[in-house]
Amino acid sequence: MKKRSTVEKPKFTLALLHPKYWGVWLGFGLLAFIVNVLPYKVLYWLGRSIGKLGMKAGKSRVKVARRNLELAFPDMEQDKREAMVEENFKNTGMALIETGITWFWPTWRFKRILVAKDIEELKRLDNEGKGALLCCVHALNLEITARAFGVLGLQGYGVYRPHSNPAYEFIQYRGRSQNGNQLVYRRDIKQMIRVLRDGERLFYLPDQDYGHNKSVFVPFFAVEEACTTTGTSILAYTSKCALVPGSGFRNKDGKYEIIADKSVEKDYPQKDEVAAAAYMNKFIEEIIMRAPEQWMWLHKRFKSLPDHNLTNSRYQ
Template sequence: MSSSVRSPFHIRYCGSWVALGLLRILSLIPMPLLFHIGTGLGDLLYAALPSRKRVAQRNLTLCFPELSEGDIQSLVKENIRNTARMLLYSGFVWWAPERKLRKRVTVRNEAILDRLENDGCGFILLAPHFLALELGGISLSLRSPGVSVYQRTRNPVFDRSMLRARQRFGGTMYERKDDLRPMLKAIRRGKGCYYLPDQDPGKRRAVFAPFFGVPTATWPVLGRISKLCAAPVLPCATYLLPGGAGFEIVIGEPLEHFPSETQEGDAALMNAAIEHCVKQRPNQYFWVHKRFKTRPPGAPKVYD
């Protein structure tokens, strides 16, 4: 893409600026009202996006085989409603001032972070792909600005806005393809790292480890970072609260025996920690992602 087309001010991105303006307007609407609007929008998306619905249904059927077909359908419907609610909350996530964030976000087990920071110990927050994960990283930067990794999007308007939002309270973002040595140095100096490792990395870079009993392509990076930085890994899940009441960030104790001796062992421990978080709020995980797209050699495809 040429530099002129990549500019966020190119005419082809007029629609993106309009969408951004709408999100800014939505940030002014009370969250309980957006919650209920999101219910209706989610029901429309449930009907209008059958392919995404099928992906979520397939994922949930694999991960929760004990549930009935009716229970799976109810989970899928509520998951898509929560996806719509989080879309409407995007303006709040990107522009809410510190006062509003502190009012709407509750951090559970914050004393675990206090203990590590008082010891000058850098740490890694294992942040699974829950629908509200972006809000979690931004909110935690209020208490102590840390570091994180992001992937540049193809739309420079949204890319610019997301990066500004994520760094507005002092956090530092590193693009996934850039040199990450400064990030590792920051962790060694005592910074926290908000890390999102639970999406399909493709066959070339994956190791396979169980996730809800399904052999799953898993990024093998978390254990290496933990070992290089001598940094403990803590589960960190961000959940929407009912009725538009806000959000809850739940911090877990550091993973035991992590990193292990092998990449496969690290991946299994990581996936088990994510499983535990998902079981707390199964209707808020990013189920529309084809998490099981990459299969082990000889295994049948999961998706049509």
Template structure:
């Protein structure tokens, strides 16, 4: 996709509230980093009390995935997850508005040699990630030191879409934004020996998925990782990120490539991926995006696991 370009149309009065909000956010994120984390916790506390529908989804996911925890333990995890989500709001703005130098000081990257070796060999890479709340700032930090292409879904508000894309690409100027459904472009990028960020941990429906266990629950799991790896002749490299305690920044870890992947069949590959996802989520469950209805799609004949909206 082409780089986002500013349009005079974005100055229309209908966009003034957006520009005002972005301006205020820019001012706020000039505060010291630890202050922003504290503000994020406060925002998380507010969302916990006001966002009832989101709270119910997270509660249900924690109940399904951590039945071994007591109600009190899950409630503590729930509150910490909201705090993490609140911090993510300001972390996103930091990624969009901070200078490269200021942001770079927060990143601690391990395993970068894996990507650089693949790049030197002209080997395409699927950087297999997970939807942690640190997703945006992690991408910004990694993009400062290594070109990573990404899947992209255009926002309905064109002015916000411009701000979002510009904020994401400013740290990763050689990157390509690929429409989420543009499989042909995805394969072309991989065959050209580039690395692309991809997270297979959400429910995209049954059409292109198989049901395999995740936290002991049958979950619709996309088979695209296998297809992209095979058709794009790419290796799959797991990637994790973590918000460190006490305002120490973020650890980004690029793990060794998966061996013998793709495997015997798509179902075995999806099971292997889900087992990895479960493992890394258990290491920092408070930082995972539990607000997604991961088990929405059910096998034929199974009851729904979430309450109806409304």
């Protein structure tokens, strides 16, 4: 893998020890200590307990999750919907623990929780030297998924937004650039295209509502007009890369099943942004339904409407 990361590695300076950053160091230090000392079963219980408490404190997010599920699955029974909301919050609490696991566990321990269920397609593309846009989703365990591909020898470039707090950024960068993974700024489209043209992998998340800019409105689950990014088609058309849906959801045994099992670019309508977004959304739905309770339902996925003046009206 070529060393072409455009994200500058933050350097440690004495300024990072200023008292205003002590909270960050203490918080991440405590997280690193907890995830390295406690066994996974205890971490699992702890994370989900934090999520259950968060459900009581985050009433507004409970409403968002509930409304998202109403919009996406209008025929779902009320009790099933409420059960999924609760499960989603428990998994949100677990996401904190999973971030600690990803950023602070040694590789030998991290490997133990992975199941390479199906990654042969990425290996084939790697052998052919063909770039792959690995389209994942905002699963609550996304941090684990990204590192997992690196641990399995399928390193890639993550689309990255630096943190405004320099101490946080120092820790975050190192957490996300382990096992050969590299980073590219989220607005550096030219660099993303170069990565794909050079036969590398780019981790990409086309599943959220990023606003009206460079977006179209196409079906997503039961919502007929869901704001969807056109970034996927832009990258695919300009780089001629493969499109591979990927995921890393946690199974009932506490293992993370890493999947990237097919290329979907054969019938992908690259030159038609609307058709391309609708086409990709079908595969995004398929990924989410592998473990829907582990997707980020707390995000206002359907906040934007074709009429700019009606933004957020679905959540009123």
